[in-house]
Amino acid sequence: MDVFLLNDVCLKYADIPNFPRSTVHGHPCVCMQGRFHLVTTCACGFQITLPMRVFKLLGVETVFLTNAAGGPQPGLQVGDVMVIKDHINMPGFAGNNPLAGPNDERFGVRFPCMSDAYDRELRQLALDVAAELGYCEFMQEGVYCVLGGPSFETIAECRMLHSLGADAVGMSTAHEVIVARHAGMRCFALSLISNRAVMDYDSQEKANHEEVLETGRQRAEQLEKLVSTMVARLERNNNSF
C-alpha cells in the first residue's frame, strides 16, 4: 500500500485529492512509500513531482532522495553508493521539464538556477558520515542521468551516456530535484548502483528489475544507517551544515 508519512500520521495516497498513484513495485522512500515515474504518467513530470510542492507547503526545507541506477561509469561497481553531485535531465532536452507550462510564482521563479542543485554541504556530510561508518570502500560521487524509461538502455546508449559524462543512469530523481530547487528546498540524493550498464557487444549481461531490487535489499541496512545518521546530525544542528 502506498502511504505518505508525516510525523506519526500515515495517509493512503488514494485518500489525498489529486495525489498521483505509484505503479512500480519496490520503491519505498524515507517519507513517502511508493514513488512516481515519468513513464507511468505520460505527462511532462508535473504530476510526479507534486509531492515536492506538498512538502514545501508543509514547511519542509531539505529533501533527501534515493534511487537505484545503472552504472555506465566503469569505476562504479554493483553495490556502490553514489552521492549525486549533478544531473543530466535528458528528457529536458526534448522539452520534457516538470516546470514546463505556466510558472506558479508562489513556488519560485520562471527560470531557476540548477548549477547548485545538489547541496555541497550535504554531500560533504554524506561522505563524512560514510567514513565514520566505515563505508568508504563503496562510497562514490558522480553525475546521474535521467532517461524516460521504461526500457533499459541499449549498448550504444550506454556508451553515449558514458561519453557525455554520466556516471549513473536511472528514471527518476532529477524531476523531483528540479521542482524542489525551484521551490527553494535543499536537495541531497544518492544512487545505489544496482546493475552495470552493458557497454560491450560480447557481454551476456542483461539489465533487469529483479537485479535492481536484489541489490537494494543487500544494501538496505547500510543505506538506512547512512541516511538516518545524516538526518540525526542535521536535526542536532538545526538543519544547518
Ligand SMILES: O=P(O)(O)O[C@H]1O[C@H](CO)[C@@H](O)[C@H]1O
Ligand atoms: O529510480 P528508482 O525509483 O529508484 O527506480 C529505478 O529502478 C527501476 C528500474 O529497475 C526504475 O524505476 C528506475 O527509475
Ligand SMILES: Nc1nc2[nH]cnc2c(=O)[nH]1
Ligand atoms: N535507465 C535505467 N534505470 C535503471 N534503474 C536501475 N538500473 C537502471 C538502468 O540500468 N537504467
